[in-house]
Structures are given as structure tokens and as C-alpha cells.
Amino acid sequence: MQFANTLDTHDVLSAWKNHNNNEHNPKSTWAMAVIVECQGHSYRKRGSFSLINEDGEQLGVLSGGCLEADIRLMARKCISLNKVLTKEYDGRDETDASYQMGCGGIVWIKFIPLNDTNNHLNLSEVLKCLEQREVVRLGLDYDNLPENYQDNPKSNPQNSQLIDIRSYVNSSHKAQLTIEIVPKIHLLICGGGKDAAPVCQFAKQLGWQVSVWDPRAAYANDKDFVNADTILKESHSVLSDYAAAQKVNFTVLMSHNVTLDAQALNALAHSAINHIALLGPKKRFEDVVAACGVDKSTIKPVLSGPAGLDIGGDLPTSIALSIVAKFHGIAFNKI
Secondary structure (H helix, E strand, O other), X not given: OOOOXXXXXXXXXXXXXXXXXXXXXXOOOXXXXXXXXXXXXXXXXXXXXXXXXXXXXEEOOOOOOOOHHHHXXXXXXXXXXXXXXXXXXXXXXXXXXXXXXXXXXXXXEEEEEEOOOOHHHHHHHHHHHHHOOOOEEEEEEEOOOOOOOOOOOOOOHHHOOOOOEEEEEOOOOOOOEEEEEOOOOEEEEEOXXXXXXXXXXXXXXXXXXXXXXXXXXXXXXXXXXXXXXXXXXXXXXXXXXXXXHHOOOEEEEOOOOHHHHHHHHHHHOOOOOOEEEEOOOHHHHHHHHHHOOOOXXXXXXXXXXXXXXXXOOOOHHHHHHHHHHHHHHHHOOOO
């Protein structure tokens, strides 16, 4: 299972929708800035996009900050002219202080106005799919590519063509650019002790969806898990249906109670979860697996323990970092 490099897309589209539906905000006109091609190294990859309105408000980033000012400028030109513009950002010459990209590659970014004519590139439909935790394929066709717009005295943005843009959501059409957008990674933390709180915090900082399960009255309280999307206090019997309905990707078992961890593993043993990690040493891993009452060879998710990367952590924060970092690496096929 591979997660695309558009991890923040759900938040970008949600913020765009909320901005447009906010009665206290004046109606804004937006443009999409999308990377259509890369050569060499770049901060973001082909298909990554951000949204910018005529006031220069930007949702999402396409660089480490070196290109964003010019991206906002180009997007505002795109909106003003109601034309599709394309610009090449060349970072191969590090002595050129124009953008100070630092990546050493070339990035081509297309700026597309969002309007009623192109149905705002069907971004509302994309958001609806993401809210239902569905993978989305957004295809873009842009005919009659214009010459790259270069921001220098010899160029004239007025010469850029109004390009016929077509977008396709979850279509079999082979578009010129197809962006695969995945829902937020969903992490289920089984165990609501104090050391589970930083796991939740790190995951939320990455924009993940986080659920916490612990049936014990003194655990998984709202104060320690203020950022959690869901706190489950029911018995372990709810976990299987919950994981299926909410499309949980990763689970960490960290209740510090062999019986509770074994119950959770039993409930999730045949789920579609990608990976289950168990906190604690190898001996405890074997104890939990033995106590869960399921033949290890029949457990469907990948099972590992001790949870996390071996980075020498021995305190809750560093252990939490190792757990989230390993799941992140698995999600992007780096581990």
C-alpha cells in the first residue's frame, strides 16, 4: 500500500471549502498551482498542488518556501487574466539568487483559474471522496500547451492562451496529468496511557486521523487526547467493525496490559489494517500473540514488535517519535 505525496490535500480542500462557505468572508476567486513536471531533485513532486486566491492567501505549499512568493504572484496573475499560465523554475545554477531553490532540479508549475466554466476542476467532488475515505484519481487535460511564461521584461503574460481544461474524477480516461490523492492516514492507538498522548500529538501534527481505544475509566481522557478525532471506550468487540468502517491503516498496541493488548489483537487479526505494532520487548510481543488466541500465521495485518524505529528512545516523547516515524516510512514505502 503506497500513500501518495499529497498528504495535506484533504486539509487544503477542506480549508478551501470552508473559506468559500464562510458568510463572513467575501467571495474569493482561486487558482490551482500544480507541478506538471520535474527534472532532477525537487521539494514536491509531479501532481502536487496548492490553491491561492486573488488576495494571495495560499493553502498548501509546493517548495520549502523559496518559490512560494513567486507562486502567489503568478497565481494572482492567472486569476486577473483568467488564463492558464506555465512557469519553469530552474534550480540547477546555485549561483542564481532568483529563487535559491537549493534542490538542484527544474520544476514546471501550471497555474489554472478555478471558475464555473471548468467547474472548479471538480475539487468539491474530490473532497467528498476524501471525506468518505476513498482514494481519488483526479485527471487533468490541458490542450495547446503555451510557451513557458518567464518573468522577465521580454515576456508578456497577455500572450498566454486561455487553455481548455478538462478534469476527470475517478475516471478511466488517460489524462495528461493524473493525480492520485489518498485520504488521511488513520492511526488507531490501543491504549490511552500518558505515553500514548505524544503518539497522538505527533500523528496529528502530520495531519493524520487518530482514534484512541481504551475501555478503562481512568485512561484515554479528553484532557490528554484533546487532539484525537475519536476516543473509544467500548469493549474490544467494537474494534473490528470500527477499523473496517473507518478504514484504519495502522495500529499500535500500547495499553501496558497483556490482556487488553491481546483482546485488541484478537479483534483486529483479520482486519484490512496495513500494519499492527506492539509496544514492549520481544518477550512481551510473544506473550501478547500467544494470549490473543489466534494462530499467528493467520493474522492478516503485518505484525511487528517492538513498535517503532530503534533510535535509542527511552522516554515517552522519543518512543512516540519512533513509532510514528516507522509508520510514516511504511506508508511511503521507505521501510
